[in-house]
Amino acid sequence: MKRLNLLGSWKRIGVQAGLLAGLGLAFAGTADKPAVAGMGDCPLEDECTFKKPNFMIILDYSTSMNESFGDNISRWEAAAGAVQNLMIADQNYLSENMHVALMRFGHDPNPNSEGTLINNDSSGIEDGQKLDVHWYDLEGDDKTYYECNGQAIIDAVDALPAPIDGNLTGIGTWTNGALQYAQELIEQSIADHPSDVPSMDNRYYGLLVMTDGDWTNANGMGQTPSEAPSNTAADLLAGVGPENQPVQTFAVFFGEEGSSGEMSAQQLAMAGGTMNAILATDQMSLTMALTEVVNTIKDQVQAVECIGGLPRIMVILDASSSMLNIGGGAMPAPQGESGWDLARAALAGDNSIFEVEVNVGSNQVVEDLVHLGLLVFGHNSPAPGEQKILVNYGPCMKDNFRWALAPQISHPNCAAPDYTPLLDNQDYVIPDCADPWNGPPITWEFEQIVGGLPDPNSDPAGPGFDADTQTHMPKCEGAGPACSGSGTYTHLGLELAASNQAQYHADQLMLGNVDDGTQYRNILITDGQYNGYSTDGQVQGALEGMYNSGITTYVIGFGDGVNTPAAMQQLQNMAQWGSGGNENYIDADNQQELEMALAGIIEQISFDPCCAFNDCSEVSEPTTGEPDPEPGQCATDADCKEGEICVIPGMAMFGTCEPDVDCMNDEDCGPGQVCTDEGMCVTPPCMSDDDCDADEVCNTETGICEAAPCTIVPCEGNLVCNEETGECQPGVCPDDFQCQDGEACVDGMCVIQSCPDVPCEDGFTCNNGVCEPDDPTDATGTESDSDTGTTAGPTTGTPTTSTTDDGTTGDGTDTDTDSASTTTGEDDEGCGCTTTADENKARGLFGTLMALGFAGFIRRRRRS
Secondary structure, eight states, X not given: OOOOOTTTGGGTHHHHHHHHHHHGGGGSSSOSSOOOOOOTTOOOGGGSSSOOOEEEEEEEOOGGGGSXXXXXXXXXXXXXXXXXXXXXXXXXXXXXXXXXXXXXXXOOSOTTSTTOBOTTOOSOOBTTEEEEEOSBOTTSSSOOBOSSTHHHHHHHHHTOOSGGGGOSSSOOOOHHHHHHHHHHHHHHHXXXXXXXXXXXXXXXXXXXXXXXXXXXXXXXSXXXXXXXXXXXXXXHHHOBTTTTBOEEEEEEEOSOTTSHHHHHHHHHHHHTTSOSOEEOOSHHHHHHHHHHHHHHHIIIIIHHHHHXXXXXXXXXXXXXXXXXXXXXXXXXXXXXXXXXXXHXXXXXXXXXXGGOBOSSSSSOXXXXXXXXXXXXXXXXXXXXOSOEEEEEEESSOHHHHXXXXXXXXXOTTSOOOBOGGGGGTOOOBOOOOOGGGSOSOBOOOOOXXXXXXXXXXXXXXXXXXXXXXXXOOOOBBSSSSXXXXXXXXXXXXXXXXXXXXXXXXXXXXXXXXXXXXXXXEEEEEESSOOTTTSOHHHHHHHHHHHHHTTEEEEEEEESGGGOSHHHHHHHHHHHHHTTTTOOOOEEEOSHHHHHHHHHHHHHTSOOOGGGOOOOTTTSOSSOOSSOOOOTTEESSXXXXXXXEEEEOOTTOSOEEEEEOOSOSSGGGSOTTOEEOTTSOEEOOSOSSGGGSOTTEEEETTTTEEEEOSSSSSSOOTTOEEETTTTEEEXXXXXXXXXXXXXEEEETTEEEEOOTTTSOOOTTEEEETTEEEESSGGGGTTSOBSSTTOOBOOOOOOOOOOEEOTTSOEESSSOTTTTOOOOOOOOOTTSOOOOOOOOGGGOOSHHHHHHHHTOOSOOOOOOOO
């Protein structure tokens, strides 16, 4: 999967995973009140880089919403649950980063009169709409925006009944009225908040219409072109208020695919500037639809504003040869004990700078909120020197750091890493190799990877980083025993940091990824003095020049080689030069102290609490160089929760996480087994009498073998079992239910159903063993009036329609799927016979499995 690019997937992938996890809670059925939206870390708008968007959810409350949406929930239950859980998904992201409002709509029974209510509706819809939650205090003197009001949305939806308590008719779908009302609310909001516009960052307004069917006129009947909601959506997009603030309209449709309702939703989205309606045919696609809408707003608003607000930190690492030695530089350090090893662990290990928690939100760490870069410096030859950028500023760079600083990668005698596991989205392993710690001479072989793919046939083969990444090691030359060759030309590293930052800022400013307020920081980690390599003037000039341009440099003296008075004074001077006299240097003698020093520096950096939506734990370097998985997809079992496996169909690259089960249907099981709701193949105790012992019979209702009521199983000849006495007796059938199909109980005996043994009903005569009508006209109940075969007779249950003035027809409400009629009557051409339903004979496997808990099979498949 690709790294989170500045304007690409980085704004999206981690958020989608979090949203999906939260929204999935909506589909556990008709659960009780959902989880509470936590408001403990609610960021106020004046703490944010941007003005929080005003976002209104407009929810269809027509009675067609009571239709089934699958999995034993209605469309209303699915929509309500999704809206509620959207408020708590991804650590309350939507609620904390936007001002959210909720409106419902139906129809207006009397458009010519104000204050009209819908018959039998107890939810408060008046004149066709109901604003359940506003995004600001409409009645307050200062018109304050409601911050983090997700809980109000949850409570409002939780208090609502299903439309007219589950009826399928009664409330129409006047979508245009809802949009017109939203337009009025936005106009009022802009008027009440004059500081929102005009400015370079006008507040964003967006509408989300969630509907399951076609729109109707105001009174819920028919359609006229003037009432098309796309008209109002186009007006909203053209601009609202004195500054013509554009308002986008999103449409999520979850009715019948291919219906006229879907076409109307597409027209609404097109007119509203969001191009396409999002079709939700099931619970998962509804989840994805809401996720897509939220991410689109992020892309347009938060991401654009937040990218510039994310701090940029460049780590400037001393790459002098002393970083490879111990004992005052007298001998090479054993593996894992060199200053280089310890610094690499602090920068890219388990407790690295990337894992430092920051003071915004919850579970937010540095790699989610900071663009980190890595620069090294050493000797001044070969010209222009050993200073180079290993990794430039970017998010999720931990694996780049780890790879770039690994001695095994650069040593010519160490085996090349096996990158092929990355083809399956697994971690590659840097091979174990002791050669880099054996002392001089070592001639390192440095690599520069520019998106090198993990395919072994690629040239060069590499870890597939999206960002340019180079390897580096200090020189290990000389006759020994210690490494030598790289000096401490500190000023060259600082000058490269300054020139790189200036070029980076200019390039990214053109792309809109930084702004004048973007924070830049340097962290200089050095293990020795620069005496003989750099002058005080060179170092001071570079540090003060960066500070004067807004870049503070923090200084860490690392290792026991900087504990002399002269070294400490030099470190203190650098810390003062790099901070305008505001910072002291930090002493770190070991890895733990270095990690603490890095964490302490992070604590001094301010973060925008409204920009905490990246997640490097979901998408991190290295990448595979292959397409990103879509939200909810997986590449390996490791991407799934415990108890789930990744099921990848056919030759597809990605699949979905599904329960680790044995079967998805009965065909996956062995002979005589069935697939349970839990995905287990089991053998029911019995499915017929043949599965039981000689003195037992199978109770097909429970699937359990029970003692036979009669001692002889089955009774011989024409005898039948009298369950009360346990005896096989002739003529004990009380009714037809005791007999086999095609038989009837006559005088207590099961006989083949035919006449004259079985008397015909009134009006029928036995003819060669078959009951036939006495007169053909009696089968229909009336005589034919003509030779055409058309019969005239009564019909019942025929629905009536009304014709409107515009030529449209309506049943009174909701012309999409709300109107439903049930017709009952006599068969025009039937024999007049009465057929008895077999409901009482439901003894088959379904009844068995229901009793055993095997019913409700779902489709599942174990990954091959």
